[in-house]
Amino acid sequence: MIHFDNVTKVYPTQKRPALDGVSIDVDKGEFVFLVGPSGSGKSTFLRLVLKEEKPDKGRVHVAGKDLARLSNWKVPHLRRRIGCVFQDFRLLPNKNVFENVAFALEVIGKPRRFIRKVVPEVVELVGLEGKAGRMPNELSGGEQQRVAIARAFVNRPQILLADEPTGNIDPATSIGIMKVLDRINRTGTTVVMATHDAAIVDSMRKRVIELEEGLVVRDQSRGVYGQAY
Amino acid sequence: MRAQFVLSETWIGLRRNLTMTIAVITTVAISLALFGAGLLVNQQVSEMRNYWDERITLTIYMCNDISPTAVCQENGPATDEDRSALQDKLEGMDQVQDVTYLTAAEAWQDFQERLGASNEALAAAAQEGDIPDNFRVQLSNPEYYDTVRAAVEGSPGVDSISNDQRVLEQFFGLLDGLKWSALLVAGVQLAAAALLIGNTIRLSAYSRRRETGIMRLVGASNFYIQLPFLLEGAIAGLVGGLIASGFIVATRFTLLTRVEEWFQFDIALGTGALMYVIGVSMILGVLLCTVTSFLTLRRYLKV
Numbered sequence: 001m002i003h004f005d006n007v008t009k010v011y012p013t014q015k016r017p018a019l020d021g022v023s024i025d026v027d028k029g030e031f032v033f034l035v036g037p038s039g040s041g042k043s044t045f046l047r048l049v050l051k052e053e054k055p056d057k058g059r060v061h062v063a064g065k066d067l068a069r070l071s072n073w074k075v076p077h078l079r080r081r082i083g084c085v086f087q088d089f090r091l092l093p094n095k096n097v098f099e100n101v102a103f104a105l106e107v108i109g110k111p112r113r114f115i116r117k118v119v120p121e122v123v124e125l126v127g128l129e130g131k132a133g134r135m136p137n138e139l140s141g142g143e144q145q146r147v148a149i150a151r152a153f154v155n156r157p158q159i160l161l162a163d164e165p166t167g168n169i170d171p172a173t174s175i176g177i178m179k180v181l182d183r184i185n186r187t188g189t190t191v192v193m194a195t196h197d198a199a200i201v202d203s204m205r206k207r208v209i210e211l212e213e214g215l216v217v218r219d220q221s222r223g224v225y226g227q228a229y
Numbered sequence: 230m231r232a233q234f235v236l237s238e239t240w241i242g243l244r245r246n247l248t249m250t251i252a253v254i255t256t257v258a259i260s261l262a263l264f265g266a267g268l269l270v271n272q273q274v275s276e277m278r279n280y281w282d283e284r285i286t287l288t289i290y291m292c293n294d295i296s297p298t299a300v301c302q303e304n305g306p307a308t309d310e311d312r313s314a315l316q317d318k319l320e321g322m323d324q325v326q327d328v329t330y331l332t333a334a335e336a337w338q339d340f341q342e343r344l345g346a347s348n349e350a351l352a353a354a355a356q357e358g359d360i361p362d363n364f365r366v367q368l369s370n371p372e373y374y375d376t377v378r379a380a381v382e383g384s385p386g387v388d389s390i391s392n393d394q395r396v397l398e399q400f401f402g403l404l405d406g407l408k409w410s411a412l413l414v415a416g417v418q419l420a421a422a423a424l425l426i427g428n429t430i431r432l433s434a435y436s437r438r439r440e441t442g443i444m445r446l447v448g449a450s451n452f453y454i455q456l457p458f459l460l461e462g463a464i465a466g467l468v469g470g471l472i473a474s475g476f477i478v479a480t481r482f483t484l485l486t487r488v489e490e491w492f493q494f495d496i497a498l499g500t501g502a503l504m505y506v507i508g509v510s511m512i513l514g515v516l517l518c519t520v521t522s523f524l525t526l527r528r529y530l531k532v
Binding site: 082 | 439442447448449450
């Protein structure tokens with residue numbers, strides 16, 4: 001599903017590569033944690049998957065497509081197959097829960113009938129049934145993140161990228177968020193989650209890829225956050 | 230494509246930057262009105278040129294008993310030989326299409342007919358014989374004016390040659406100057422309008438960066454993301470163009486009508502010419518705004 005072949009990325013203002021010859025394979029339906037300190041290259045990895053950045057060396061394949069050969073006007077179609085969740089939720093404050101989720105479908109031109117049908121389903125899937133009419137500022141952080149997940153997943157993407165989705169949320173609420181992500185993973189969606197949250201990684205027992213200074217230092221199935229010696 | 234979504238986004242953008250939108254519309258309207266006025270004057274001038282080019286004649290006045298000029302005082306009134314020699318000479322020239330001889334009585338009659346209605350005092354004051362007999366020379370092309378004039382000037386019996394072309398040139402020069410200054414000011418105004426539109430769209434893109442960020446993320450096409458901003462520019466341009474059209478129509482029916490009255494031209498710009506000017510101005514307004522929006526978005530809305 002995601003295939004990195006010897007990928008190097010250097011940002012113009014920096015000498016040290018953000019990713020340095022990284023080769024990673026993520027299969028369809030996998031759940032992968034991306035761990036490592038700040039500046040280790042986790043976000044760069046996610047940006048390369050979305051083709052927000054181009055690699056300086058190496059090849060990136062996503063959902064069977066070679067991104068180097070994907071023309072710019074086709075990038076939106078790539079992004080429709082990828083859902084994104086961020087630490088800061090990125091909800092629209094002037095739209096309620098339903099409208100925030102529906103927005104993702106409206107802007108890719110889905111018919112209204114379809115939107116009325118699928119949005120309530122996804123809102124229920126993330127555990128917000130009965131709160132579709134609430135505004136974001138009336139929701140807790142955990143609930144806002146659920147809305148963001150619903151928006152990312154409403155178009156049934158093949159891949160869900162999550163960049164520290166529990167970074168702004170207390171540990172108890174984080175467990176709920178992880179359950180939602182796990183539920184989404186069980187529908188066959190590949191989930192890649194960048195995180196600093198050791199407790200979550202340890203409890204989930206999923207594949208862990210650890211990056212450090214742009215290098216893959218560990219790739220372990222059913223791993224934990226810290227080095228397992 | 231969800232038209233309603235795009236339109237509501239456009240409307241929100243226009244309303245959110247209301248003061249800037251008004252500034253854009255005003256600038257566009259003023260610049261297009263000036264531009265349109267320039268085009269109108271241009272059309273009027275070229276119509277009048279055509280009109281006069283067809284009618285421009287050389288009038289050669291012959292000497293008579295009361296001619297005050299030195300040439301006539303010296304040589305006396307023109308003789309019949311002088312007249313027939315001049316007529317033959319004129320008819321032999323390629324540049325001359327037609328020659329008509331008017332006796333003093335005919336010339337006076339013609340004068341009465343032309344001026345009688347509008348200037349009775351002057352018509353009444355003129356007596357038969359005040360206007361000498363003359364040749365009306367129709368040129369095959371108005372460009373030959375100077376050639377023909379040079380050829381007959383100084384021929385025996387010739388008093389003076391009327392110089393209506395020079396008078397007309399001065400008048401056309403004035404209108405040309407008017408046209409070019411209108412177009413120049415319009416150009417400066419249009420440049421200012423373009424900068425204003427660029428700024429408005431930039432503000433609009435900035436105030437909606439959350440929305441556009443999410444749109445980009447969930448895979449909305451570039452066109453879909455940019456369309457509300459482009460429409461915002463286009464609508465501002467269109468409204469500006471409509472207001473300008475009002476000004477242009479007003480110009481047509483006040484200023485140009487008055488010019489026509491002053492100079493007693495029985496030619497008026499038709500509705501077709503007016504529609505042409507309005508159409509060109511509107512298209513220019515909408516194009517200018519849309520293209521500027523597009524260029525601004527390329528810089529400030531990374532997609």
